Amino acid sequence: MFKEVIKPFQYKRRSLEEIEQSNTGKHDKKKAQDPVGTLKKIWFYLAMNKVKLSLVILMVLISSAMALLGPFLVGMGIDDFIVTQDTDGLIQLLWILGIIYIIHSLSSWFQAVWMIRIAQNTVFTMRTRLFNHLQKLPIPFFDKRQHGELMSRVTNDMENVSSTLNSSVIQIVSSLLTLIGTASVMLYLSPLLTLIAMLVIPAMYFGLKWITKRTGRLFKEQQRNLGEINGYIQETLSGQRIIKTFSQEKKVIGQFEERNNRLRLAGFWAQTFSGFIPKLMNFLNNLSFAVIALVGAVLVLNGSETVTIGVIVIFVEYSRQFTRPLNDLANQFNTLLSAIAGAERVFDIMQEEEEEIDEAEAVEVEDLDGEVEFSRVSFAYEKDEETITDVSFTVLPGHTAAFVGPTGAGKTTMINLLSRFYDVTDGVIRMDGRDIQTIKRSSLRSHMAFVLQDSFLFEGTVRENIRYGSLTATDEEVEKAAELANAASFIRKMPDQFDTVLQADGQGISQGQRQLLSIARAILADPKILVLDEATSSIDTITEIKIQEALQRLMEGRTSFVIAHRLNTIQNADQIFVLNNGQLIESGNHEALIKQKGFYADLHNSQLREKLVL
């Protein structure tokens, strides 16, 4: 039992510097915490609803006025009508009061209704902007981030903003109004006592400053940890098959617990410190209460002319009323901080540079012949570690080029460069003689279709997934593409055929079938340049032969890039580029390379030998 009593005081505390350091993670750009800047940005989004926002403020004004008027009239009614037994007057007053009450209820209803819309609109705008911005970020950004962590920003962090905006604006406005109102009455009653009551303000300021300096970071740390745990859950759920088959549940549960614990720790301090704010306000409140009573009493005893017992009584009441909105403000401040922490993480992403941003002069390209030239191209994913070194070649329009080489030779990287998922570190890639960096990415890719190594399917029907290649394709076109890709036969066996809904985790559809769908997708896209990266690696060879014909037909008249391990699938290529360790070591067509008796010939012979070993 004792353990439970002292437990709350045993949480480890990290220094602010440490927290600051881990908050500006390796991916985020180094920058100082800037709550005001973040607040301004939130305001920018809020202010998009100017008309409604001013309506809300008007409603707050009305309802505050009604809230003041009501009790005043009740007091009047008691004094003037009940005491004097004036029934007619009372009835009249009750009518007026009734109307005031109705107005009060209506205005507070309207302010809430409108404010909810504004807040949710704001959140919606921020959320979609974040998403749209993500769409414009370059591939390297995604390769370095944990998916779940990014997802957390769209949900958990936005949630923080959402719940704050719902209540804060109204609260802040009405608190400020009440504050101004009571301060003037107090000033009117006794400037001296007002001054004493105001003494809480500097104390409040320093107290709040001390606390918020901590909570700001602590909240961000909490959100970051929440993001991390989100990332971990996402990763371990998508890797569930491995975890299960390796029976490593205990390991991931252990690792989850570490993260869970970190989140608890961060959450504990964020919550504890932010919990201080109302307590501090209460304390200062009580203190000023006591001081006013004391000073007031002393003043009365010393025969002050302005301060009477009545003034003290009223004053104490008012100082209470004065500090209540201050209290509310402080509380709002608190939720505001947690919103800022969330928003900051959202804006962090929005600050990431877009893919196209540095190429304002890039142009659209209408027509492409499809000539591709690599000129002394080098590339490194990580500094000082070249994946591609000084590669040069030219592929003529309509030709098929194949990349061959051991795994890790840089074949997929070539595709990454060609599609500008990554940009070259050195050298130039030209298309129809034009540096592809001067072509808009969207324009460049609109001429290309890809069958990528990992065939990805969306949750949706088979038809929708194929139609991804060309959104305007008719049902017939979709089905024809499936036919060509040899996918139609298995699709027809599915329960709802082309309308069968595919699950996100792809249950019930094999890897090879996924590849067939990807190929159908590329066929539908009908591009100028076709890229096939191990497009048939999981497809059995008989099916492969069948679609090979379709692919051959597809590649006619298009510049095609093919990566394949089975050499017989690329023997017809016009040009074969042999890569090893990121260097182009041989090139030519099949016959030429065989004659050359180099790496390719070796590779071919070893495959041939295996055939002959049969």
Added chain:
Amino acid sequence: MKRIFPFLTPYRIAITIALALMLMELAVELVQPLLIAKIIDDGILQQDLSVVMLWGGVLIGCSFVAFFAGVTNSFYSSHVSQSFGFDIRKSLYDKVQAFSFTNFTKFPTSSLITRLTNDVTMLQNTVFMSLRIMMRAPLLVIGSVILAFIVHPGLALVLVISVPVLLFFLIFIMSKAGNLFKQVQERVDHVNNVMQENLVGIRLIKAFLRARHEMNRFKKSSEVLMDKTVKALRLIEVTMPIILLLMNASILVILWMGSVEVAANQASVGDVVAIVNYATRMTGALSIVTMIIMVFSRAKASGSRISDVLETDIDLVDREASENFMINHGAISFDNVSFRYPGTNTNVLRNLSFSIKAGERVSILGATGSGKSTLFQLIPRLYDVDEGEIRIDHQDISSFKLEHLRQQIGFVPQEAMLFTGSVRENIAWGDLNASFEEIKAAAERAQIHDTIMKLPKKYDTLLGQKGVNLSGGQKQRLSIARALVRKPAILLMDDSTSALDMKTEAKLLEALNDLSCTTVMITQKISTTMASDHILLLDEGELLAQGSHQELLKTSPLYLKIVESQIGKEALTLVQRGN
């Protein structure tokens, strides 16, 4: 909700302390007016400065006590709510890790993620608030009613009637809002899902220039979320104006009745003032109730979503009689096995019977979609068979303890999924206790050691979420190393050499030769089947043929066709003539 409350019981002591501290604060607040009265009555009126000083001092002392209580309360409340959240997340995660794949079909990943983070946060905040402010409002309401009753039972009757009406109304709103918030959370799931798909499929989206399409999809999804949220919140926000209206109406009635009673000399004006006063205070307290209602409705929605997960029956568990069998030899046999994926009605595997001898190397060959990968998943019992029996070392696999069974199987999946972490950690996944030597040995066998040594930090190089800076073939070999490091009795490789070039593959297969385990490989390549003792040829979920390479060449036309497709007709006739 029944499932949620027990999570609070370990913290009863801390909860009690937190509530006591809160009451202490409340008490100070209530005592203050009394103390002020003392200062005025005994001090100022009696012209006694020392009394003023005394009570003034007490007043200040009380402030300190309240402050102390409040700050300490912060510690306890945070402790309770954070630990409560921690425990729920832990239970959820434990539960999810125990899920079978059939269970997973009920909860998409994105939804589980929301439940584990967003929903838990909702509950956590509810607990935190409850321990700090929630009691205040109800206490104030109850206290006011009682005091009003003492002052004048007749007039207080108005309040006694209106409060239950309000309560009834609030409970009604809460239950309605609970459902609405549940829908909100479901939409959060959906937003999360679109987001996840976009992150995983970003290459495809970029390659096909579908950013705009996806933006629209996301916009639609978050639009629905917005609308649902607005709907739920608007319902909640109805409470405030209605509370105001009802309480204000009560004040009107009190004034009217008051004037009648005063006229009849049944009540004093002071009584009326006091009761109106109490009514006003109640209104203030009730407005906080609006917020409480909202928090509780959300908590209710989130709580039921969490309970859904916790209450899910796990349909793939150890049998009671399961034992700690060791796989000694690794002989596998399928006896009339049929299987269909849960929720579908076509059998993926049909009446499959075959046996694999201990230590054999077996290849499984078959057209795309013939059920090869499905067959593999049944061996470590990722799914249970619908009919028939699978036996390892002549024991039905469902009589093994799941953990034991899986521990002795090395599985290399088709998609090489790696985890964030270093190369070493990723290999050590196979066997947490593996020494560095063993890790290195596994990497060497998997033909990845040389590649690793070329990485900037060698075995300590960090891999991104999906090991992006490695090529497809490198990832495959890493996941093979991961399976090898556990020195499995049975090694299952699902087309795991597809991205490897012939040379590397040949070396790999050779390195596997001196392992004593039973090896089953799904493959498309004849080069692989040739290097196997036994070949199973699947077609549409049925076993079409089996035998050695040479046997199948003679007996199976389909096999012959596959061979032909890979080495060409001429080579084949050459080979056949050779035999």
